[in-house]
Amino acid sequence: MFFRKIALAASITALMSTSAIACEVNARVSIVGNEFPAIQSVGAGAQACSGAEITTNLTADHQKINLPGMQGNPAEYTSAIVANSSIVALMNEDVIRPLDDLVAKHGQALKKNQLITIDGKVMAVAFMANAQHLVYRADVLEKIGVEPPKTYEEMLAAAKMIRDQGLMENPVGGAYAAGWNLAQEFNNMFLGMGGSHFKPGTAEPNINTEAGVKTLEMMKALSGYMNPDFLTHDSNATNAEFRAGNVAIMNMWGSRAATLVTADGVPQDVVDGFAIAGPMTVGGGDTPASTLWWDGWTVAKNISDEEAEATFIAMMNGISPAMMESEEIRTQAVWLIDGYTPTDAAIGVFAAAGMNTIPYPMLPYMGLLHTALGNELADFMKGTESAEQALKDVEAAYIAAAKEKGFL
Numbered sequence: 001m002f003f004r005k006i007a008l009a010a011s012i013t014a015l016m017s018t019s020a021i022a023c024e025v026n027a028r029v030s031i032v033g034n035e036f037p038a039i040q041s042v043g044a045g046a047q048a049c050s051g052a053e054i055t056t057n058l059t060a061d062h063q064k065i066n067l068p069g070m071q072g073n074p075a076e077y078t079s080a081i082v083a084n085s086s087i088v089a090l091m092n093e094d095v096i097r098p099l100d101d102l103v104a105k106h107g108q109a110l111k112k113n114q115l116i117t118i119d120g121k122v123m124a125v126a127f128m129a130n131a132q133h134l135v136y137r138a139d140v141l142e143k144i145g146v147e148p149p150k151t152y153e154e155m156l157a158a159a160k161m162i163r164d165q166g167l168m169e170n171p172v173g174g175a176y177a178a179g180w181n182l183a184q185e186f187n188n189m190f191l192g193m194g195g196s197h198f199k200p201g202t203a204e205p206n207i208n209t210e211a212g213v214k215t216l217e218m219m220k221a222l223s224g225y226m227n228p229d230f231l232t233h234d235s236n237a238t239n240a241e242f243r244a245g246n247v248a249i250m251n252m253w254g255s256r257a258a259t260l261v262t263a264d265g266v267p268q269d270v271v272d273g274f275a276i277a278g279p280m281t282v283g284g285g286d287t288p289a290s291t292l293w294w295d296g297w298t299v300a301k302n303i304s305d306e307e308a309e310a311t312f313i314a315m316m317n318g319i320s321p322a323m324m325e326s327e328e329i330r331t332q333a334v335w336l337i338d339g340y341t342p343t344d345a346a347i348g349v350f351a352a353a354g355m356n357t358i359p360y361p362m363l364p365y366m367g368l369l370h371t372a373l374g375n376e377l378a379d380f381m382k383g384t385e386s387a388e389q390a391l392k393d394v395e396a397a398y399i400a401a402a403k404e405k406g407f408l
Helices: 012-017 038-046 062-071 086-092 100-106 138-144 153-162 180-192 210-223 235-243 268-273 304-320 321-325 342-356 366-376 386-406
Strands: 027-031 054-058 081-083 116-117 123-137 249-253 274-276 293-298
Touching: 012 038, 027 038, 027 062, 027 304, 038 081, 038 210, 038 304, 054 062, 062 081, 062 086, 081 086, 081 304, 086 123, 086 210, 100 123, 100 304, 123 138, 123 304, 123 342, 138 153, 138 268, 138 342, 153 210, 153 249, 180 210, 210 386, 235 249, 268 274, 274 342, 366 386
Parallel strands: 027 054, 027 081
Antiparallel strands: 081 293, 116 123, 123 249, 123 274, 123 293
16 A cells, blocks of 8 residues: 555755745646645745745635635636545546646656556645544653553543543543544544445445444543533644643644644643554454545646646645755654655654554545535434434435435
């Protein structure tokens, strides 16, 4: 798989003063993507090019706007920064172009594991690896006398001890916001339970199973130690809880964990106690309850060839090896960029890769199931529906969407 082949060996000021000198574009560039620090650095690197207007719209709502913003003719956005999951919707709607000709002309420096090839065509350029894994307060675990949890069952036991000893009322964090985040936490746990999202060789859903029920039961047990508003907490809100000293153990993205305690105003005990470990297992299994990811960029189909070339050139500048001269940028991610050397912040992602974590399924119909999970699981988490009924509702919603799209 992509991650197994990675030879993982990862200041905007340095970037602007080196590679950007030679970077000039002659047509509009407009970038949409997520808002975390690594992507902000890529966007800033692209904007360092001169010669034409280069704009970025980096927002947590990127998956709601990237497809509509690329369906027009001409497309509003000339590039969307995507991951395993979000490229699928753009492929399904045929709004991004193959990059083989641009790679041949301007991408000679790219490594093979950066070229996301689908049906024999390069459709995206990857610049970082990612995974969710354990983030914890070493000082708090030391107070209760336990080692960092290696399983979700151990996490629950530690959470109970932390609460019972009056150290924290809601010591568990999790990006359980209803919608995409909640669905992703289900996906992680479900794979750890040995589940398979689809029946072999088909687009038929396969989540209303014993593994699916056990997944929801574990998620519900964990939520009992979370902030009561957990269904509104995305990664930003979950990280804010950790920074405030309210959370001691959580499953968090490597790309977020890297900069978790570098924000202004984080209490010193949180900074000093901050620690990272690999992903946890669950239910007695040995498959991590996590998924492996890549993040990368695409080029829109419904734009002129001049805009496409300008976009490719600008985005190449956004992932220039010169970025790795900045310690701040180098620690923001597990970069797939020449010149990257691992930092302490990369421990969790490296561990995930080393534990044979399953990559997020890059299937054309996975996005439909992810959406159905995000829409239908909140009722169970609120206690108004059984696990079996929630999973039945997910499958029904997915089947309706998959039939509409012609997958079933």
